Amino acid sequence: MKFSCEKALLLAAVATTSRAVAPKSSIPALEGILLEANSQLRLTGYNLETGIQATVPAEIQEPGSLVLSARLFGEIVRKMPDDMVIFTAENYMVNIKCGLSEFNILGTEPEEFPELPTVDQLNGLTLDQPVLKSMISQTLFAVSDNESRPVHTGSLFEVDDNGLTVVSVDGYRLALRREKVENIQGPLPFSFVVPGSALSEVEKLCSGEGPITISQGARHIMFQTGDAILVCRRLEGEFLAYKNAIPRNNPIYVLGDTRAMLASIERVSLIISDKLKSPLRCVFGNGVMDISTKTGIGDAADQCPIEGDGKGLEIGFNNKYLMEALKAAPAEKLRLEFSSGVAPCVILPAEGEENFIYMVLPVRLKAN
Numbered sequence: 001m002k003f004s005c006e007k008a009l010l011l012a013a014v015a016t017t018s019r020a021v022a023p024k025s026s027i028p029a030l031e032g033i034l035l036e037a038n039s040q041l042r043l044t045g046y047n048l049e050t051g052i053q054a055t056v057p058a059e060i061q062e063p064g065s066l067v068l069s070a071r072l073f074g075e076i077v078r079k080m081p082d083d084m085v086i087f088t089a090e091n092y093m094v095n096i097k098c099g100l101s102e103f104n105i106l107g108t109e110p111e112e113f114p115e116l117p118t119v120d121q122l123n124g125l126t127l128d129q130p131v132l133k134s135m136i137s138q139t140l141f142a143v144s145d146n147e148s149r150p151v152h153t154g155s156l157f158e159v160d161d162n163g164l165t166v167v168s169v170d171g172y173r174l175a176l177r178r179e180k181v182e183n184i185q186g187p188l189p190f191s192f193v194v195p196g197s198a199l200s201e202v203e204k205l206c207s208g209e210g211p212i213t214i215s216q217g218a219r220h221i222m223f224q225t226g227d228a229i230l231v232c233r234r235l236e237g238e239f240l241a242y243k244n245a246i247p248r249n250n251p252i253y254v255l256g257d258t259r260a261m262l263a264s265i266e267r268v269s270l271i272i273s274d275k276l277k278s279p280l281r282c283v284f285g286n287g288v289m290d291i292s293t294k295t296g297i298g299d300a301a302d303q304c305p306i307e308g309d310g311k312g313l314e315i316g317f318n319n320k321y322l323m324e325a326l327k328a329a330p331a332e333k334l335r336l337e338f339s340s341g342v343a344p345c346v347i348l349p350a351e352g353e354e355n356f357i358y359m360v361l362p363v364r365l366k367a368n
Helices: 006-017 071-077 129-137 196-203 259-271 319-328
Strands: 002-008 034-036 040-047 050-056 059-062 066-067 084-090 091-100 099-108 121-127 154-160 163-169 173-179 183-185 190-195 210-218 220-227 228-233 254-255 282-294 296-319 335-339 347-350 355-362
Touching: 002 006, 002 196, 006 034, 006 040, 006 050, 006 071, 006 084, 034 071, 050 196, 071 099, 091 173, 121 129, 129 163, 129 173, 129 196, 129 210, 154 196, 173 196, 173 319, 190 196, 190 228, 196 220, 196 228, 254 259, 254 282, 259 282, 259 296, 259 319, 259 335, 282 319, 296 319, 296 335
Parallel strands: none
Antiparallel strands: 002 059, 002 084, 034 040, 034 066, 040 050, 050 228, 084 091, 091 099, 121 183, 121 210, 154 163, 154 190, 163 173, 173 355, 210 220, 220 228, 254 296, 254 335, 282 296, 335 347, 347 355
């Protein structure tokens, strides 16, 4: 096996595929990257749950394949001078040259590396990378980390006539994002659940401007963009019927500036820590929202102007959950809806289409 390749291109491909490499595995090959040189150079990282494959432009003199330690290979390429990398392998002894640097390391046989699952496409859709990236980043924070309901450790992708809806839920909050999608393949509607760990890698893959194609198979999902492919298993199970879970027609609502509300909450949250937990006490009055909290080291209070009359509604929130929803909301002005102090708070855009909905469950407040 022999090829030469630009250092920057090889380094980018190694960095991308390394994210799917198992840090420790009972199968030693899974701690490595599979290199395959045929008509093109292909690198694969796979941890049996998520696999990432990247294709690199290279000049291939002799075809072949082998597995190299992801950590060591990545470090070597990163520290090489900016030049052409010349890679030669004979009987798993690998010689890597670049400029005046030279390394000889041992690879392992490719037969030990498990094959990436093939995705028999049942349905699919294509959208722009920045759109998918924003949809993931604005919902991923609400994915559950509780393994007792595995289906909620991922996000629901629901595709229908209106486009794509991504929903995450963890029992305390819900995050929903909608976008119109023109390019859909397969009969509508269809849905699948993608693990949160795979979605954080997809978010990193969406770094350019081009399209990304999502293909749904019987057991796996494939995300394909440019010269990179990510394959992950689908999560099975009954996802929360979110449409029934979001209360609408709420009698009380106020409008607020996203940044101003976030700044007030962040100020009051300064005295809350992991050791000193305490809910935020929010009182929605006429034109003003009062936020306060009390912990073992003192108390804090702040006011934020709002539009509308909250009718003096008092409600408690986990400060982290409320802040994460406001930070993710892609609008400058929000509408907050309530029905009572013990019912969920529904957060929507104040104007325009409802392309996102966040829901945060309240926390029980102690009496003053």
